[in-house]
Amino acid sequence: MSKEYMIRVFKRKRVWICLFLTIIINYFDFSKRTIVAPLKDVTILQSAFNENILIWGNGRLGYFIYTFLIFILASICLSDLISEDIDTKFINIELTKKKKSKYVKDAYINNFVIGGFFTLLPIVVNLMIWMMIRPMWHLNFINSGIDNHMIFSSIFSKNIFLFYFLVFIKIFVMGGIIASFALFMNTKYKSSYLGVIGVLVIDIIVQYLISIMSSLTGDFIKFNSLMELTSNITYIDFNIFTILYLLIMIFIPIIYFIRFSKQRDFI
Numbered sequence: 364m365s366k367e368y369m370i371r372v373f374k375r376k377r378v379w380i381c382l383f384l385t386i387i388i389n390y391f392d393f394s395k396r397t398i399v400a401p402l403k404d405v406t407i408l409q410s411a412f413n414e415n416i417l418i419w420g421n422g423r424l425g426y427f428i429y430t431f432l433i434f435i436l437a438s439i440c441l442s443d444l445i446s447e448d449i450d451t452k453f454i455n456i457e458l459t460k461k462k463k464s465k466y467v468k469d470a471y472i473n474n475f476v477i478g479g480f481f482t483l484l485p486i487v488v489n490l491m492i493w494m495m496i497r498p499m500w501h502l503n504f505i506n507s508g509i510d511n512h513m514i515f516s517s518i519f520s521k522n523i524f525l526f527y528f529l530v531f532i533k534i535f536v537m538g539g540i541i542a543s544f545a546l547f548m549n550t551k552y553k554s555s556y557l558g559v560i561g562v563l564v565i566d567i568i569v570q571y572l573i574s575i576m577s578s579l580t581g582d583f584i585k586f587n588s589l590m591e592l593t594s595n596i597t598y599i600d601f602n603i604f605t606i607l608y609l610l611i612m613i614f615i616p617i618i619y620f621i622r623f624s625k626q627r628d629f630i
Contacts, residue, residue, distance in 0.1 A: 384435065391428055479534075551619065
């Protein structure tokens with residue numbers, strides 16, 4: 364991420380919303396959970412690596428809040444960047460320093476990075492807090508309570524750090540995809556907040572339509588929404604419906620911004 368965009372992000376009051384939400388998510392994850400002494404519960408080997416919100420989030424209030432705040436965390440900071448620049452005429456200054464295509468590309472990339480960063484931030488903070496509470500035992504399928512339905516489960520017991528790196532990459536990329544589509548919606552419809560809520564609404568509608576199709580055909584259609592792909596690490600199935608949905612959410616903004624950067628009436 365460029366220094367220019369980093370400064371712009373942290374000068375905006377919206378960044379404090381993301382930091383506040385990170386605190387709220389972790390507060391409710393810990394305040395509503397009874398943290399027993401290490402090794403008191405013998406059902407699993409208690410470790411920072413298997414008690415955090417990412418692994419055992421289901422059923423915990425902090426995780427439930429996180430799943431619905433994903434779209435805000437990903438898109439509130441920079442997704443209105445282009446529409447705001449056009450509205451304030453700041454884009455005129457930017458275009459004296461760089462080409463239109465370079466400006467759009469920079470906005471897209473930096474929005475993607477910021478969206479992924481703030482989507483991942485609550486998870487990283489949660490893991491770090493657990494590292495201050497629990498020891499970091501060596502884990503396997505037996506002593507961790509992990510099952511084979513978890514994504515990258517084959518890596519979990521072999522290299523725990525590689526497992527978390529891959530999961531973090533997944534969350535980061537999904538946050539970036541959400542932020543990119545929000546940037547597209549805000550730019551196209553000249554809005555500041557449409558993209559923040561719009562991506563969530565689209566995600567819910569698509570999930571509902573898939574459920575209707577499943578009911579009409581009588582066959583269970585495996586599908587993962589953006590919300591599930593971002594927050595879940597279990598029962599993720601990259602089938603044709605999920606892949607097609609992801610490609611649509613990725614390429615619609617890319618195609619739009621390629622065409623947008625070539626428009627003569629850009630300003």
